[in-house]
Amino acid sequence: MDYFAQQLINGLTLGSIYGLIAIGYTMVYGIVGMINFAHGEVFMIGAFIALIAVLSLFALGVTAVPLALLLALVIAMALTGLWGWAIERLAYRPLRNSFRLAPLITAIGMSIALQTFVALTQGARSKPLPPVIRGGFTLSEGNGFAVSLSYMQILIIVTTVVVMAAFSYLINSTSLGRAQRACEQDRKMAALCGVNVDRTISLTFVIGAALAAVAGLMFLAYYGVIDFFVGFVAGIKAFTAAVLGGIGSLPGAMLGGLLIGLIEVFWAGYFTAQYKDVAAFSILAIVLIFMPSGLLGRPEVEKV
Amino acid sequence: MTDTLQPETSPVTRTLPRGHITADVLKDAGITFVIALLLFGSIVGLRTDTVNGVLVLIPQFGKALALATAVAVGRLLLDVFIWRRMTDGRTFASLIPSALPVLKVAGAVGVTFGLALYSIPGFRASLVAGAGSGHPALGAITDLITFACESTFLVIAAMSIVRAARLVIGQTPDEAVGQGILRRFTADFGREFPIALLLIALALPMLTAGPSQRYAIDTATQILIYVMLGWGLNIVVGLAGLLDLGYVAFYAVGAYTYALISTQFGWSFWVCLPLAGFFAALWGITLGFPVLRLRGDYLAIVTMAFGEIIRIVLLNWQSLTGGPNGINRIPKLTFFGLPFERTGDGTFASVFGLKFDPLHRMVFLYYVILALALLTNFITLRLRRLPIGRAWEALREDEIACRSVGINTVTTKLTAFAIGAMFGGFAGSFFAARQGFISPESFTFMESALVLAIVVLGGLGSQLGVVIAAVILIGSAERFRDLEDFRMLIFGLSMVLVMIWRPRGLMSGRTPSAFLNARKNISGSFVKEGRG
Numbered sequence: 053m054d055y056f057a058q059q060l061i062n063g064l065t066l067g068s069i070y071g072l073i074a075i076g077y078t079m080v081y082g083i084v085g086m087i088n089f090a091h092g093e094v095f096m097i098g099a100f101i102a103l104i105a106v107l108s109l110f111a112l113g114v115t116a117v118p119l120a121l122l123l124a125l126v127i128a129m130a131l132t133g134l135w136g137w138a139i140e141r142l143a144y145r146p147l148r149n150s151f152r153l154a155p156l157i158t159a160i161g162m163s164i165a166l167q168t169f170v171a172l173t174q175g176a177r178s179k180p181l182p183p184v185i186r187g188g189f190t191l192s193e194g195n196g197f198a199v200s201l202s203y204m205q206i207l208i209i210v211t212t213v214v215v216m217a218a219f220s221y222l223i224n225s226t227s228l229g230r231a232q233r234a235c236e237q238d239r240k241m242a243a244l245c246g247v248n249v250d251r252t253i254s255l256t257f258v259i260g261a262a263l264a265a266v267a268g269l270m271f272l273a274y275y276g277v278i279d280f281f282v283g284f285v286a287g288i289k290a291f292t293a294a295v296l297g298g299i300g301s302l303p304g305a306m307l308g309g310l311l312i313g314l315i316e317v318f319w320a321g322y323f324t325a326q327y328k329d330v331a332a333f334s335i336l337a338i339v340l341i342f343m344p345s346g347l348l349g350r351p352e353v354e355k356v
Numbered sequence: 357m358t359d360t361l362q363p364e365t366s367p368v369t370r371t372l373p374r375g376h377i378t379a380d381v382l383k384d385a386g387i388t389f390v391i392a393l394l395l396f397g398s399i400v401g402l403r404t405d406t407v408n409g410v411l412v413l414i415p416q417f418g419k420a421l422a423l424a425t426a427v428a429v430g431r432l433l434l435d436v437f438i439w440r441r442m443t444d445g446r447t448f449a450s451l452i453p454s455a456l457p458v459l460k461v462a463g464a465v466g467v468t469f470g471l472a473l474y475s476i477p478g479f480r481a482s483l484v485a486g487a488g489s490g491h492p493a494l495g496a497i498t499d500l501i502t503f504a505c506e507s508t509f510l511v512i513a514a515m516s517i518v519r520a521a522r523l524v525i526g527q528t529p530d531e532a533v534g535q536g537i538l539r540r541f542t543a544d545f546g547r548e549f550p551i552a553l554l555l556i557a558l559a560l561p562m563l564t565a566g567p568s569q570r571y572a573i574d575t576a577t578q579i580l581i582y583v584m585l586g587w588g589l590n591i592v593v594g595l596a597g598l599l600d601l602g603y604v605a606f607y608a609v610g611a612y613t614y615a616l617i618s619t620q621f622g623w624s625f626w627v628c629l630p631l632a633g634f635f636a637a638l639w640g641i642t643l644g645f646p647v648l649r650l651r652g653d654y655l656a657i658v659t660m661a662f663g664e665i666i667r668i669v670l671l672n673w674q675s676l677t678g679g680p681n682g683i684n685r686i687p688k689l690t691f692f693g694l695p696f697e698r699t700g701d702g703t704f705a706s707v708f709g710l711k712f713d714p715l716h717r718m719v720f721l722y723y724v725i726l727a728l729a730l731l732t733n734f735i736t737l738r739l740r741r742l743p744i745g746r747a748w749e750a751l752r753e754d755e756i757a758c759r760s761v762g763i764n765t766v767t768t769k770l771t772a773f774a775i776g777a778m779f780g781g782f783a784g785s786f787f788a789a790r791q792g793f794i795s796p797e798s799f800t801f802m803e804s805a806l807v808l809a810i811v812v813l814g815g816l817g818s819q820l821g822v823v824i825a826a827v828i829l830i831g832s833a834e835r836f837r838d839l840e841d842f843r844m845l846i847f848g849l850s851m852v853l854v855m856i857w858r859p860r861g862l863m864s865g866r867t868p869s870a871f872l873n874a875r876k877n878i879s880g881s882f883v884k885e886g887r888g
Contacts, residue, residue: 087653101398107413108402131398138395143852150859153599157812160805161851168844173400173419179411288664288801295657326672333661340658341646 054192057199059321060314065205065274067313068212072267073290074297074305075219076260082236082300083256084148089159090139092287093166094261098132098268099278100170103179106272117184125269129262136261137254139166144257145250163284171280178279181272208270215266216306222259223302232256236300289316289329292336298349307347311335381435389428396420463508470509473502480506481568493842500835510563514552515545522548550820557726561719573718577725577790579830581783584729586810586822588779591736593808594817595745596772597752599656601804602663605643606636606777608670608799610784615683615794616676625689625789629782636781637774639666644773648766651755663804670796682795689789691720721790728786732779733819739775748772752817809851815861824862 073095080088105124114120143158188202223229231252234242243249271286272278293312297304312332319331339347400420402413473480480502488495519541522528532543556563557576564572585607592600610632617628643662647655670677677683688696690704696717697703705712739745747768750758759765788794810829814821833847854862 081653087656097399100404103404103411104398104402104413107404107411111413131394134391134394135398138391143856146856147859153812153816154855154859157809158852158855160809161848161855163848164802164805165845165848165852168842168848170399172842172845174404177406179404180406181411284801288660291657292661295654299653324672327668330665330668333665336661337646337658340650340654344649344651344654346654 054197054199055321057191058197059317061199061201061205062321063314063317064310065208065313066317067310068208069267069271069274069309070286070290070293070313071306071309072212072215072263072270073286074294074309075302076264077291077294078297078299078302078305079232079256079260081294082302083232083239083253084144084155086144086152086155087159087291088144088257088260089156089287090143090162090166091260091264092283092285092290093163093170094132094136094139094283095264095268095271095286095290096170096278096280096283097135097166098128098261098265099272099282100174100179100268100280101131102128102265102269102272103181103278106181106184121184121269121273125266128265128269132265132268133258133262136257136264140254140257145253148253167280167283174280176280178277180277183276184273204274208274211266211270215263219259219263220302228252228255289332292332295346296336296339298346300350301346301348304346304348381432384435385428385432388431389424392424392427393420396423466505467509467512469502470505470507473506474509496835500832503835510556511549511552514555515548516541518548518551518555519545553820553823554730561722570715570718573715573722575831575834577718577722578834579826580722580725580729581787582807582810582826582830583823584725584732584783584786585780585807586814586826587729587732587736587819588776588783589807589811590776590817590819590822591739591748591779592772592776593811595736595740595752596748596769598769598772599653599659600773600776601656601660601801601808602643602666603659603776603780603807604799604801604804605663605666606640606780607784607787607803608666608796609636609639609777610781611788611794611798612670612677612683612784613781614785614788615686618687618789619683619685622687624693625687625785626692629785632785633778633781636784637778640773640775640777641770644770648769660801660804663801667796667799667801670799677796680795680797682793682797683788684793686788686792686794688717688792689721689724691716696720725786725790728782732782735775736819744768744771813851813854813861815863818861818863821861821863 073091076091076094077088080086080091102124105127106120109120109123114123139162143162144155147154147158183204185202185204185207188200188205191199191201193199223232231242231247232255234245234247235249235252239249242252267286271282289312290309293308294305295308296311297306297308315332315335316328320328323331397417397420400423401415401417403416404411405414406412473483483502484495484499487498523540528540529543529547532540535543557580560576561569561573585603588606589600589603592598592603613632613635614625614628617623617631618625643659647658650658671680673679690696694702694704694707696705696714698712700706703712704710704716710716740749747758747763750761750763751765751768751772755765758768787798791798806829810822810825813829814823814825829847832850833843
């Protein structure tokens, strides 16, 4: 039971990170209808900017860890949002009305280019950051096994909940959210009703990138090491999560993220760590075979 | 969906008067500079590095500043020289005819230069070496330009030979019948391109000489593997319209089939080749079966997941596949039983009374992969004439209509997966036989993405497009090998640029297999892609 509880905590932490990245995929898919393959790279860039921000803040004499993390979060969200905007503007907007595979190919190209760009400018070696937040609670002890909940994990889960709440408010109750939902339903009609479609799509990419930056900072703080390749694996997992939850559905993305995180951690905990990815992908395949539009996705209507 | 309400023009270019640099353009360049500075400053400006186990920041703001300046100047130039000209309703493409004489002269100069390069031995090497001594990048660019001139000359020469042969046997193009010799020679000249390409491919080992010969044949073999993979994937994506992101799985199955059977049982390549194709096809059906109900992007992600699963299994099934160490000492290809060895009896060299030369094996490998690739192309072209090929194309255009007219979509999809996978398996076993060593590292998702990029960049469903895209992508990646780090950066960016330039791929015209009254080419923009 103790072991189970520990895995549950670890799984929820990992799932929160995946969920935040998955939202970026699912939002873009909902509005533009394309798989933004470069989103994993945006996450990686977010993590790098967060790392640089944290290090420079420490160097500038901001030694209070909470303040430094908060500032780094804001900086990373702003700059990564700018990266998201630039990527959309350069690689996707010219192909907005093109056929479906064209933006997928530019996304793959962008992903390769960004990975190499960061490897070139930041070096290919992995970047270890000493743990910034230490310590935690011990929930129960006995049978020689202690269930611990570190401050870091609390911070990650709480941040995710706060960010998700703010994000839900943004989508459900602001004019930007309304514009986004309108574009998702019918872009042309939204434009006729006075919604600035280009601006809305750009902002979608900015928000998605900012959420990825939050995930990037948390990933960096939790694992303490990043390299230019982290975006690929995390991106694939998060994308799997988005599809599992039903691509285009925001609660689905979060649910999918949590599920993928839990599956991975439990599989690694109870079976073999090598096959945890196989487990995650197999569950995805099985779910899709029986529910072809994901857990919370709307079934596609067949039109003739 | 078309957003005709918001035409895609930059706000600056719309208001620009023609003429000199205006305040608008400068303001635009200024904004670009600020944005680029923020973007590059955040990643380039401070480099993280480990010194004595501690991460430290090394400032390199100069680099970030230089990059941002380059971007801003580039945008300024584009604004002034290209985008500005489009304000009076003309598009960039419409400017090309007025530049046609210039292009023709440039082409003629290029071809002449190519002839000179080709016929004067050592000219090219000294040119490249000379430029390369200035800066490695300069050398690489010179290399690329000379290579482009040479290959243009070769292609034009081969096309002329084909046309001359056609005229001799009395095949004059319809529109030039009864006209002068020059007109008969140049009419519809582009038609000879595919055959010329085939001629060059067949004669390639004879066309090169000296130290660059090995390199040329090796690169060509590499390109042909991707051409074959591209043609195989083209059946699935281009013809049947099923977006498959895990194609590399079948390539891996083929490679491991040959590697395992040949190292464990000692069977020869020619016995293993059909087996590899068979197993890959079997996997194609096995993986295709569960995803039959899925459409579009869901199909893409599940095929990608399957590709990853196969790779992870190969990586972790230590006892069978050797895990990350892969499989070593895979038997090399033999000339129908005669090994390419330096010493011993019954080797290729001794039987034919030749002096041993490692080149023999390379040339043989080249012709094997050429034959395999041509076989793939031939079978695909024939299949398109069969009911199953028509069914694939119908499935790509509209699945519901397909079902309505009584096409069995299950078998149609599964045959597409199986046949596409089979060619992937063939290519895989050839790859294993050529390398002599395989490991899961060769079968990552990036390979799948690369093959898909070749198919899409070439133009979905176009056989010739795959060849051109493979030559450009793989060939340039090989040529820029010296610039190791920048290679992939250029590769990724050029994928983006080419796609923006020609979203339908390089060969976007499509000839439907089934046609009414007369065969004609239609533009790719009239063809809807499949929803899988």
